[in-house]
Amino acid sequence: MPFHTANSDQTRHRKSNLEASRNRNKIWQHIRAYLREKILSAWQNKENTQRDLAKRFKVSLSFVRDLLRRYRETDEIAAKPQGGDRRSKIKGKNEELVKAIVREQNDIYLREIKEKLQETKEIKVSVSSLSRTLKRLDLGRKKKL
Known part of the structure; x- marks a missing residue:
């Protein structure tokens, strides 16, 4: 039986938690993309009003509005990238x-x-x-x- 220190077990546990967290994030990204597609499809098929779609898909009305506005303006439904330019203005x-x-x-x-x-x-x-x-x-x- 190999000898394990508490630190190596903790490190291994942290790595597996980090990996599990990344996998969950990827799954949620796919779910969110799928949800956007379903909302857009329902809207294009004139199934409901924006308010009813928000209730049906359990999202906020502003999410539906913003999604449809983004689709009209850019022909895209993917989420916008988060964050901005974080480079410092103080250089050289x-x-x-x-x-x-x-x-x-x-x-x-x-x-x-x-x-x-x-x-x-x-x-x-x-x-x-x-x-x-x-x-x-x-x-x-x-x-x-």
Whole structure:
């Protein structure tokens, strides 16, 4: 009988949970696509109103409306991709500017860095984006008490 440590069993368990989760997601993707097809087919066959279709398929009225609008405008019923462009606006020279600002005044607030970037470089970034950038650059700030 092979010797197993608790860590290897936990790791194996986590991997199998992750794989099961991915499989469930794939199944749900197919179900959602099938549901979109059925709703569109019922609408094209003039089976019911949008409100009745929503009740029949147990989805919201806005889901049916948005699906049919998307189909009319793009001839597609697939779900739109989620998420947006998550690349940082703070790269290269702007990154160096952030480093210089923090080194010059290491107790500066994130909103103050944001304001300086907007004034000097006309770059609009969120406070959370700045926080992620400082973490990525390993720039800590110390507050003076």
